[in-house]
Amino acid sequence: MKRVLVTGASGFIGFQSLPYLIARGYEIHAIAHRNLPRNEIDVRWHQADLLDSGAVRALLAKVAPSHLLHFAWYAEPGKYQQSEKNSEWSKAGIELLQAFAASGGQRAVFAGTCFEYDLSYGYCSEASTPCVPNTPYGVGKFALAGFVAGSPPTGVSTAWGRVFHLFGPGEHPKRLVPSVSLSLMRGETAHCTHARQVRDFMHVDDVASAFVALLESGVEGIVNIGSGDRVAIRTLVLQIADLLGRPDSIVFGSISPQVNDPSLLIPDISRLRDEVEWTPRLRLRDGLACTIDWWRMNRTRLRTEA
Numbered sequence: 001m002k003r004v005l006v007t008g009a010s011g012f013i014g015f016q017s018l019p020y021l022i023a024r025g026y027e028i029h030a031i032a033h034r035n036l037p038r039n040e041i042d043v044r045w046h047q048a049d050l051l052d053s054g055a056v057r058a059l060l061a062k063v064a065p066s067h068l069l070h071f072a073w074y075a076e077p078g079k080y081q082q083s084e085k086n087s088e089w090s091k092a093g094i095e096l097l098q099a100f101a102a103s104g105g106q107r108a109v110f111a112g113t114c115f116e117y118d119l120s121y122g123y124c125s126e127a128s129t130p131c132v133p134n135t136p137y138g139v140g141k142f143a144l145a146g147f148v149a150g151s152p153p154t155g156v157s158t159a160w161g162r163v164f165h166l167f168g169p170g171e172h173p174k175r176l177v178p179s180v181s182l183s184l185m186r187g188e189t190a191h192c193t194h195a196r197q198v199r200d201f202m203h204v205d206d207v208a209s210a211f212v213a214l215l216e217s218g219v220e221g222i223v224n225i226g227s228g229d230r231v232a233i234r235t236l237v238l239q240i241a242d243l244l245g246r247p248d249s250i251v252f253g254s255i256s257p258q259v260n261d262p263s264l265l266i267p268d269i270s271r272l273r274d275e276v277e278w279t280p281r282l283r284l285r286d287g288l289a290c291t292i293d294w295w296r297m298n299r300t301r302l303r304t305e306a
Contacts (some may be wrong), residue, residue, distance in 0.1 A: 003027040004215070005063055007050060007096070008071030009043070010036075012170055013111065013163075016208035017069060018043055024216060029063045031072065051088055053095045060099040068100050068108040069215055073141075077172045081115075086140030093144040101153035108148070109215045112162040112222070114265060116142040122264035126162070126222040126271060134260070149221050159214050164226040164267050168204030168287065169294035177288070180237055181295050184244045191254040193261075195234035200226040200266045203287030206280040213278040224267035227280045239285055243292055 004021055008014040009030030021028050028043045036045040048059050050072050070093060074085040093110065100108055115138035118130045133139045149160040167177040183190040202210075202225075210225050234252065241247045272278055282290070 001027050002067060003065045004067040004069060005065040006030045006069045011071055012204055013208050014071040016204050017212055020209050020212040029065060051092050056096055057099045060103040064103050066106050067215060068105055069211060070110040077174050081135045081137045083136060086136040090140040090144045094147050097148060098153060101156045105156055107157045109159045109161060109211060110148045112145050112160045113141050114162055114164045116145060119262045119265060122262060123266055125268040126224055157218060157220055159220050160222050161211055161214055161225045162222060165199045165201045166204050166207045167201060168291050177291060178295060180240050181292050182299060184241060184246045184249055189249050189251055191251050192237055193255045193257040194253050195237055197233050197261060198230050198264045199233060200230060201236060201284060202227040202280060203282045206282055210278050214276050217276045219275045223271045224269055226267035226269050228269045230266045231284060239288055243289055
């Protein structure tokens with residue numbers, strides 16, 4: 001029996017990964033920091049603070065997982081990029097992998113970020129694009145990547161999945177897709193930057209599927225996680241407006257873009273496609289439609305909880 005420990009399992013990507021792990025026959029042990037989710041699927045939940053190294057060692061010794069999927073990180077919108085907490089999470093990731101190895105673990109996959117790269121290059125290849133992160137978030141992730149993918153403990157096979165741009169159900173309401181969608185649902189005008197920046201967007205369900213495929217594959221080192229389709233943010237926003245029947249309710253250029261916001265930021269997905277042998281299931285418009293349906297059903301509940 002394959003036994004996997006999933007950190008950040010109640011989070012944006014982690015929760016979406018659980019059905020894929022069940023389908024692959026894993027016994028799943030999932031970590032949540034605070035309130036444990038209702039056990040609606042066959043998952044064993046554990047409450048733990050991953051910044052407490054003693055608690056982490058004790059949990060790993062108890063569970064003795066053969067596999068590890070590490071998604072947990074400090075991710076508060078508007079704060080996580082510049083937070084000093086990134087260094088704490090980088091150190092905690094090293095200790096987690098060491099504890100995993102000590103408990104007899106065999107295969108570990110960690111979630112990284114495109115913000116590890118030198119963003120001025122625009123097109124990001126694992127083999128040729130330099131990594132020059134310019135935020136504490138990128139620095140923290142890159143430092144951990146050096147240990148996970150560069151010098152992992154003996155006997156542990158590892159991979160580091162660099163996530164690009166994602167969206168989907170459960171995303172924080174202040175992020176791009178839900179922010180535009182919710183504004184239009186309320187009958188408001190959606191304000192955006194010039195939105196000519198080109199990105200690679202992928203639905204979170206596909207991102208989760210890609211990570212599980214990477215875990216299963218045995219492919220090691222850095223692997224970009226993306227769809228392979230480049231799209232201008234303007235195109236994505238207009239598709240949201242069209243799906244909601246409000247194509248004339250977008251104002252472009254009313255918000256200033258972030259400083260040093262690259263005009264192009266897309267991944268080379270050759271390793272994901274050719275070595276992991278994985279391709280996305282959802283096309284952009286279909287993924288947006290599913291996400292909009294989710295917000296339609298959940299926005300009242302979220303407003304009540306807020």
